[in-house]
Amino acid sequence: MCHRCDYTEILKSTGLDPTKNRVRVLEIIGENNSPLSAEDIFNTIARSHRINRVTVYRVLKLLSEHMLIEPFNNGRSFHYGMAPSKNHPPHPHFFCKSCGKIECLNPESVMVDTLNFEKVFPGKIDKLEIRVEGICKNCMKLS
Amino acid sequence: MCHRCDYTEILKSTGLDPTKNRVRVLEIIGENNSPLSAEDIFNTIARSHRINRVTVYRVLKLLSEHMLIEPFNNGRSFHYGMAPSKNHPPHPHFFCKSCGKIECLNPESVMVDTLNFEKVFPGKIDKLEIRVEGICKNCMKLS
DNA sequence: CATCAGATGTAAATCAGTTGCACAACAAAT
DNA sequence: ATTTGTTGTGCAACTGATTTACATCTGATG
Numbered sequence: 001m002c003h004r005c006d007y008t009e010i011l012k013s014t015g016l017d018p019t020k021n022r023v024r025v026l027e028i029i030g031e032n033n034s035p036l037s038a039e040d041i042f043n044t045i046a047r048s049h050r051i052n053r054v055t056v057y058r059v060l061k062l063l064s065e066h067m068l069i070e071p072f073n074n075g076r077s078f079h080y081g082m083a084p085s086k087n088h089p090p091h092p093h094f095f096c097k098s099c100g101k102i103e104c105l106n107p108e109s110v111m112v113d114t115l116n117f118e119k120v121f122p123g124k125i126d127k128l129e130i131r132v133e134g135i136c137k138n139c140m141k142l143s
Numbered sequence: 144m145c146h147r148c149d150y151t152e153i154l155k156s157t158g159l160d161p162t163k164n165r166v167r168v169l170e171i172i173g174e175n176n177s178p179l180s181a182e183d184i185f186n187t188i189a190r191s192h193r194i195n196r197v198t199v200y201r202v203l204k205l206l207s208e209h210m211l212i213e214p215f216n217n218g219r220s221f222h223y224g225m226a227p228s229k230n231h232p233p234h235p236h237f238f239c240k241s242c243g244k245i246e247c248l249n250p251e252s253v254m255v256d257t258l259n260f261e262k263v264f265p266g267k268i269d270k271l272e273i274r275v276e277g278i279c280k281n282c283m284k285l286s
Numbered sequence: 287c288a289t290c291a292g293a294t295g296t297a298a299a300t301c302a303g304t305t306g307c308a309c310a311a312c313a314a315a316t
Numbered sequence: 317a318t319t320t321g322t323t324g325t326g327c328a329a330c331t332g333a334t335t336t337a338c339a340t341c342t343g344a345t346g
Contacts, residue, residue, distance in 0.1 A: 019324065038303080052326050057303065075216045077302060096266070109263075111256040112273070117248075122280040123237070129274045130255070137265040162293065181333080195295050200334065220333060289346085299336065309326080316319070 002030050002087050014066050021051060025059045026068060035072050035079035035093070035102045072131075074100045093129075096136035098143075105132065145173050145230050157209050164194060168202045169211060178215050178222035178236070178245045215274075217243045236272075239279035241286075248275065 007026045011018040028044050029036060036044075042056045060080055063069045070083040074095050079102050084090040091107040110130050118125055135143070150169045154161040171187050172179060179187075185199045203223055206212045213226040217238050222245050227233040234250040253273050261268055278286075 017323075021325080050326095054304080054327080055325055058325085061304095071218070073216050073218045075214070075221070078218070094264070094266070097269070105260075105264075109257075109260045110271070113254040113256070114252075117252040117275075120252075121237070121275075123239070123278050123283055125275055125277040126240070127276045128253070129276060131272045131274065132260075132264075132268055133270045133272060134268040135266050140266055160292080164294080196333095197296080197335080198294055201294080204335095287346105289344105291344095292342090294339105294341070296339080297337095300334085302333095303331085305328100305330070307327090307329105309324105311324075312322090314319105314321085316317105 002082065004087050005030050005082075010068060014068060016062065016066065020049075021045075021055055022059050022063070024049070024051075025056060026063060029063075029069055029080050030082050034104055035070075035081035037077045037079050039077070041080075072102055072129075074102055076100050092132060094132045094134070094136065096139055097133055098135050098139035101136055101138075103136065145225065147230050148173050148225075153211060157211060159205065159209065163192075164188075164198055165202050165206070167192070167194075168199060169206060172206075172212055172223050173225050177247055178213075178224035180220045180222050182220070184223075215245055215272075217245055219243050235275060237275045237277070237279065239282055240276055241278050241282035244279055244281075246279065 007023050007030060008018040011022055011026065016022065024045050025041055028041050038053070038056050038060055041060070042051065042053050045051045045056070060069070060071075060078075064071055064080070067083050069080045071078045071080055072093060072095075073079075075097075077100075081093075081102075081104065082088045089107045092105040092110045094103040094105055095101075096103075110132070112128065112130060114128065150166050150173060151161040154165055154169065159165065167188050168184055171184050181196070181199050181203055184203070185194065185196050188194045188199070203212070203214075203221075207214055207223070210226050212223045214221045214223055215236060215238075216222075218240075220243075224236075224245075224247065225231045232250045235248040235253045237246040237248055238244075239246075253275070255271065255273060257271065
């Protein structure tokens with residue numbers, strides 16, 4: 001969630017045309033406090049504007065490729081959150097295996113020490129992700 | 144990879160009938176050094192025995208439910224490895240975003256400090272997973 | 287041997303996401 | 317203002333992984 005971000009500006013400075021659909025998708029992701037699915041985003045936009053599902057998928061792909069957003073897969077579908085940046089520090093996520101929801105956790109909640117792992121690993125490391133899995137508060141109540 | 148495991152015995156002690164298909168699936172997963180997809184497992188079994196894909200999916204579901212194996216999703220498909228146990232300590236995984244392969248990393252390669260997070264979190268925590276993403280050694284060479 | 291629950295096979299369905307192609311929008315060139 | 321070209325969008329059909337519904341087989345037990 002971020003009220004400091006100018007989404008049109010972010011797109012421009014990344015070299016992307018700030019089309020309405022792109023701005024809308026990025027804004028919805030940026031202003032939400034947990035990662036959203038393509039379906040979530042489609043539904044949100046479709047409430048006020050005409051848009052096609054495929055367009056949403058295409059915009060999500062484009063934004064991911066330019067590392068403006070970050071995909072998470074809960075085993076059912078992808079959810080997208082803002083990629084780490086000045087206004088958005090990296091943080092762990094909680095995955096509810098019951099409802100599939102993904103929640104952002106505090107950056108400090110889980111600390112990681114990568115030791116000299118990066119130096120030793122023979123491939124290229126892009127990202128270290130910490131995922132906590134379980135049953136969310138809400139699903140606990142329901143069961 | 145584990146030569147100390149008696150897969151028939153593991154199934155029995157979990158209360159599951161050690162059918163040929165179940166033993167085969169569990170054995171293939173247990174003897175492999177990285178998580179495998181349903182397709183991988185199907186192909187391996189099908190080389191020597193007649194089996195249906197659906198059976199593989201059903202066995203994987205059953206074994207997962209009984210926590211003998213652990214599913215990982217690389218964004219394309221599920222891969223299954225042995226669940227943590229005496230012979231199989233929990234460990235991080237590397238996900239290659241190019242070929243989709245998942246590799247097991249040393250348990251010590253990445254250390255995690257969960258602080259008092261578990262105490263504070265309002266839901267139920269089953270598992271803390273560390274995933275390293277990037278491009279594997281092999282895909283690095285190819286590109 | 288008969289019976290019955292549980293395991294397996296088969297075909298069809300589902301679900302998220304992708305592709306191919308036609309059309310629209312917008313900007314630069316004529 | 318019209319033409320052209322590039323890029324974005326819509327629509328329909330497709331794909332791949334997984335699940336479902338339902339029929340059939342199998343193995344243990346009486």
